[in-house]
Amino acid sequence: MPGAIQAEGLVKTFGDVKALDGVDLEVPEGTVLGLLGPNGAGKTTTVRCLTTLLRPDSGRAVVAGIDVLKHPDAVRRSIGLSGQFAAVDEYLTGRENLQMVGQLYQMRAKAARARADELLEQFHLADAADRTAKTYSGGMRRRLDLAAALVVSPPVMFMDEPTTGLDPRNRQQLWDVIKDLVSGGTTLLLTTQYLEEADHLAHDIAVVDQGKVIAQGTSDQLKARTGGERVEVVVHEREHIRTAAALLDKYSLRGLGQGDTTVEEHMRKITTPVSGGAKLLAEIIRELDAEGIEIDDIGLRRPTLDDVFLSLTGHVAESAQSDDEEAAK
Amino acid sequence: MSAVTESVRVASHGNAFTRSVRDSLVVAKRNLIRMVRIPEVVIFGLIQPIMFVVLFSYVFGGSLDIGGSTSPQVYREFLMAGIFAQTVTFATAGAGAGIAEDMHKGLIDRFRSLPMARGAVLTGRTLADMVQTALTLLVLAIVALLVGWRTHTSIGEVLGAFGLLLLTGYAFTWIGAVIGLSVRTPEAATSGGLVWLFPVTFVSNAFVDSSNMTPWLRHIADWNPFSATVQACRELFGNPGVSTSDAWPMQHPVWASVIYSVLIIAVFRTLAVRKYRSAAA
Numbered sequence A: 001m002p003g004a005i006q007a008e009g010l011v012k013t014f015g016d017v018k019a020l021d022g023v024d025l026e027v028p029e030g031t032v033l034g035l036l037g038p039n040g041a042g043k044t045t046t047v048r049c050l051t052t053l054l055r056p057d058s059g060r061a062v063v064a065g066i067d068v069l070k071h072p073d074a075v076r077r078s079i080g081l082s083g084q085f086a087a088v089d090e091y092l093t094g095r096e097n098l099q100m101v102g103q104l105y106q107m108r109a110k111a112a113r114a115r116a117d118e119l120l121e122q123f124h125l126a127d128a129a130d131r132t133a134k135t136y137s138g139g140m141r142r143r144l145d146l147a148a149a150l151v152v153s154p155p156v157m158f159m160d161e162p163t164t165g166l167d168p169r170n171r172q173q174l175w176d177v178i179k180d181l182v183s184g185g186t187t188l189l190l191t192t193q194y195l196e197e198a199d200h201l202a203h204d205i206a207v208v209d210q211g212k213v214i215a216q217g218t219s220d221q222l223k224a225r226t227g228g229e230r231v232e233v234v235v236h237e238r239e240h241i242r243t244a245a246a247l248l249d250k251y252s253l254r255g256l257g258q259g260d261t262t263v264e265e266h267m268r269k270i271t272t273p274v275s276g277g278a279k280l281l282a283e284i285i286r287e288l289d290a291e292g293i294e295i296d297d298i299g300l301r302r303p304t305l306d307d308v309f310l311s312l313t314g315h316v317a318e319s320a321q322s323d324d325e326e327a328a329k
Numbered sequence B: 001m002s003a004v005t006e007s008v009r010v011a012s013h014g015n016a017f018t019r020s021v022r023d024s025l026v027v028a029k030r031n032l033i034r035m036v037r038i039p040e041v042v043i044f045g046l047i048q049p050i051m052f053v054v055l056f057s058y059v060f061g062g063s064l065d066i067g068g069s070t071s072p073q074v075y076r077e078f079l080m081a082g083i084f085a086q087t088v089t090f091a092t093a094g095a096g097a098g099i100a101e102d103m104h105k106g107l108i109d110r111f112r113s114l115p116m117a118r119g120a121v122l123t124g125r126t127l128a129d130m131v132q133t134a135l136t137l138l139v140l141a142i143v144a145l146l147v148g149w150r151t152h153t154s155i156g157e158v159l160g161a162f163g164l165l166l167l168t169g170y171a172f173t174w175i176g177a178v179i180g181l182s183v184r185t186p187e188a189a190t191s192g193g194l195v196w197l198f199p200v201t202f203v204s205n206a207f208v209d210s211s212n213m214t215p216w217l218r219h220i221a222d223w224n225p226f227s228a229t230v231q232a233c234r235e236l237f238g239n240p241g242v243s244t245s246d247a248w249p250m251q252h253p254v255w256a257s258v259i260y261s262v263l264i265i266a267v268f269r270t271l272a273v274r275k276y277r278s279a280a281a
């Protein structure tokens, strides 16, 4: 299947700042790519280049099969963009905002209005349709902005940090809307500073830092790359700890710099670094069972994307934290 | 949904010009709705020119020599063309601030990501500003009549003068558009849109008879595009103080005013559209 979004070697410099330093991306049709990175990584600049808002200094991009630099107007007809800040006119009502966007997509006034009503319903804004957007909450504005990006049901969508600054309830609601959307086959490129969000919504994750894609893969692949997967077992009887620890130690990745099997006596818990995932877990359960060891709990503990980020960039995604604090004010 | 997509495709076949007109009207409507919902903007836009009408009429009236007369009534009739013209140029600041705000709020990005006509966002804005200017002129003309301003020509000539004023104001909003697209905040666009207007409107024939100026200032005043509109209005209103200077724009003020406006639109519209297309918010 052809990539609905393809970028090759995008470079963009602002004065001394190299915002993009050769970005390569490929998003297969009907999938979601999460562009994950801290503040200033180049996420917005990438989105702006792909949505015809910014001309890269060099590089090539194809969106929905159309060359972005050669036919920007044709690209605009095939994409929807929800920018980093909700771009709605505060003094227009929700309905007026959507109708205007529809008309600017060259729909007739009547068709634009009908589509606006449909979207207001879909985004739970029907009750607020005739209020000016000024009176909307942050979550409502975000939904209106997203609705505006969907007026013509474009095959390719871009969302730049759609949930930054939203409270958990609104974030969850927006996630549901986005999942709905992609289940309908839309190709989506989504940027986020939230590791959890990328994990939750995206098929593939591209980690960007300082204008470069430093890793790309599924969330599982990225985690596997970082290593650090471990099995934790809590045995029922204290006297089984030794046997169980010896058994688990056979699967340990000791020697790969992943540490040893550890035992926490008082909790009857044994932890060992492994690789092999769920299949391995089943095998361990069978072996423990064969030995007659009763267990209270067993689980595969995977690293979070925070761990992934740390191991890839050598620094934590601090800016995401400070942004949260800002949004909370 | 596929029906919607279908209608989009069909509509987009319209030729570039009708598309441009339609898009501009959609944006103009949006700006007019905003105007109705934020009436303060229109009201504050009226206070300053009304104050000028009243203050200049009563403070300067009787102390300035217009064509050999110091009668307050003569000065009042002389003054109005100047104040009308100054008022229409102040629309520059409104257009600039509005466009800067749209950039700031990310709306320009939204518009630029849509398959709409190139200059429509700016044309829509300047058209809406022209409606506001017309409204302001109407109120101002009534106030002027109340303080004793009169016209002495045919209705056609008077309407022609107001037409020239609107054209001048429209041309100046394109300068505002360039300013709005060049600055980072709406506040900067407001002050940036206003500061240079004071020298332009004062080094002119708007408030004083330019024949009383020192020669080099008078030269500037006579060739000032703004003076051409003022002179044309005085002539078309039949008001006193029409300059007798032999500078071409003073001899042919209507033509000069039209030519200046068309030139300003041609230059600044081109600049504004180019800036809009590469705008980086």
Ligand SMILES: Nc1ncnc2c1ncn2[C@@H]1O[C@H](COP(=O)(O)OP(=O)(O)O)[C@@H](O)[C@H]1O
Binding pocket: A014, A017, A018, A019, A037, A038, A039, A040, A041, A042, A043, A044, A045, A046, B280, B281
């Ligand atoms: N218009 C601009 N002018 C100057 N520098 C910019 C501009 N846009 C982005 N940058 C710089 O480029 C880098 C990448 O920015 P951006 O793409 O916005 O990052 P992100 O969206 O990941 O936070 C940052 O260092 C930012 O300061």
Ligand SMILES: [Mg+2]
Binding pocket: A040, A043, A044, A045, A084, A160, A161
């Ligand atoms: Mg960003």
